[in-house]
Amino acid sequence: MLLGLVPSRNATAQDMQRVRQTVAYLASPKLHGRGYVQRGDRKAANYIRRRFEALKLEPLAPDYFQSFQLPVNTFPGKxxxxxxxxxxxxxxxxxxxxxxxxxxxxxxxxxxxxxxxxxxxxxxxxxxxxxxxxxxxxxxxxxxxxxxxxxxxxxxxxxxxxxxxxxxxxxxxxxxxxxxxxxxxxxxxxxxxxxxxxxxxxxxxxAAQLEASYTTQNVVAMVRGSVQPDSFLVVTAHYDHLGRMGKRAYFPGANDNASGTAMLLELAAYYAEHRPRYSVAFLAFGAEEAGLVGSRYFVQQPLKPLSSIRFLLNFDLEGTGQAGATVVNGRLHESEYQSLVRLNQQGKYLPDIAPRGRAANSDHYPFSEAGVPSFFVYLRGTPTHYHDVYDRAATLPLTGFQGIFRLATEFLNQLQEQR
Ligand SMILES: [Zn+2]
Missing domain, CATH: 3.50.30.30 (Glucose Oxidase; domain 1)
Structure with a gap:
């Protein structure tokens, strides 16, 4: 399959190579589907922490980890x-x-x-x-x-x-x-x-094993703002997935959500290099698949006041995009949604953007319910593998990745210019 890799203004082919490597690593059998068998979640979290460290991001919690416990049913054996x-x-x-x-x-x-x-x-x-x-x-x-x-x-x-x-x-x-x-x-x-x-x-x-109190973690960091460091823009993505099932099967979760994790890491790299006026926080959540557990935990134990968040962008399912993007909460925050549409028309990043109302379908939701203005942006297209063993890195086209990346940076930069 042709990937349609068009070199363009500020996101280079080199960046996309790094994106592909990130997705391939997170979705590889070494990470065991980033779930609760063989500590796949912890391996993924350690990897994200290493990337944050390499970018010299400021930790939002000791060693970048905000730990929490959850009950989880696992299939570690036969x-x-x-x-x-x-x-x-x-x-x-x-x-x-x-x-x-x-x-x-x-x-x-x-x-x-x-x-x-x-x-x-x-x-x-x-x-x-x-x-x-x-x-x-x-x-x-x-x-x-x-x-x-x-x-x-x-x-x-x-x-x-x-x-x-x-x-x-x-x-x-x-x-x-x-x-x-x-x-x-x-x-x-x-x-x-x-x-x-x-x-x-x-x-x-x-062989099913119920772990009554499994310890997992959110991986959290920030780039301090140069003008208004106490105002926050927040970028979120869950890095966990469904893990292993039995001895051989694992769920790679390339689209869900190695792709969004790669987006978060690319945005972290961008803001580490282009110092923002507001602070930008990067929250990589655990245990999303178990019911938004990591993001709910963060909202209950926020490491920065939720009222200081100007806007939150959540990324989940960013690996396709031939049909464009959907913006959950697009119908709620009209002026921010219009600016997203305008930026997309100017830059011709994605073929289509469509708004949606509220939806409890990813990590923006607990924030949104707590009054934090949030969008959850996901891409539409093929392949449509979802929560199965075929959601692999090799077949993920990443068609809209650069488009979303540039749209997100322009959107976040514009938010900092206002007021
Ligand atoms: Zn999922």
Whole structure:
């Protein structure tokens, strides 16, 4: 694939080479998906700290780390599923649901009788037939539809020893701090063997481990402003991702969010060289994927008063961009949004910019809720791998990266000229 690397005014091809290296390193198996197995999160944090140190940024916390704890369910060991004689591949054919419990099981499957949605007798049969020790298989749409039935149905579903949900399009992983008493797997429907009989034996082996209080960290630094050092512009991006699942599979998270982390590091390099009038803080958050845990923690324990933040820009999913960018909160901060659009028209950085309202979909949100004016800018385009094992550095085009970078610097510089 051609990458369309056009050398231009102030971001050079050399910069893009550094960006590609950053993304490739963060998304490499050495960093284990920047999650909670093999201390992938810590390796990524150490790397960001080294980059901050090299730029001589001022630490916002001792050794640049703001540590905090969270509960997290992990899959550090075996993750096996065999249907009849077919072993399925972890990461590719199936994954564990975030809340899956551990266990080893072998036996025939029970398929959900979809008559329960329309036939009272079938519903009664389902509720009175014990699922203890059994492996229940159902389609994703039925797993969702079951929530429309009385709560007893979902409770009964939870009494099965294992629950296998067949998903039609793609596997989508996540992270949670809870662990169920049940083994829970997501299987790609197209990889589920067709010729299953009541005698087909399924075997499952899942090592799930709940870490009740895992210590992770935000990596935080600033460049002190030359004129108004107590006024802040803030650049944020989460560096964590979903980690490993089983012995072989890991989630590279190139687009989500090695790309945004690279953006934060490039902006840090830019402001280390071009001393800003306001101070500019760089907050690389941990545990975003576990529910914005790092950014919520920062908002609760802000290292600078939140009221001193003039504006915050959050970067998450900056690896594509053929279709332009979306600005979350663009509809909230009208004048800042208009200046972003104007700068983009002048510089022709991105083919399109579209505003959105509020959305709790990344780390700007806890700040925004606390009254800090914030935009979350993400790029639209292909490939669209999301929370799966295919979100790799090698296939990330980085089409809009330079455009966003220049737009962001012009936007932040303009904010400092006002007043
Ligand atoms: Zn994500």
């Amino acid at each position: 993750l096996q599923l065999t249907v009849g004689k077919h072993p399925l591949r972890a990461g590719v054919d199936f994954i564990a649901e975030p809340s899956s419990g551990p266990g080893r099981l072998r036996g025939p499957i029970v398929s959900l009788d979809t008559l329960i949605f329309t036939n009272e007798q079938a519903g009664y049969r389902f509720l009175t037939d014990s699922l203890r020790g059994r492996i229940l298989v159902l389609r994703q749409r039925d797993a969702e539809r079951i929530r429309t039935l009385p709560a007893a149905f979902e409770r009964h579903l939870a009494s099965a020893a294992a629950r296998i949900v067949l998903v039609p399009d793609k596997l989508t992983a996540s992270v949670t701090g809870q662990q169920a008493a049940q083994i829970r797997l997501q299987v790609l429907a197209s990889r589920w063997p067709q010729q299953i009989t009541p005698r087909t034996t399924v075997s499952l082996d899942v």
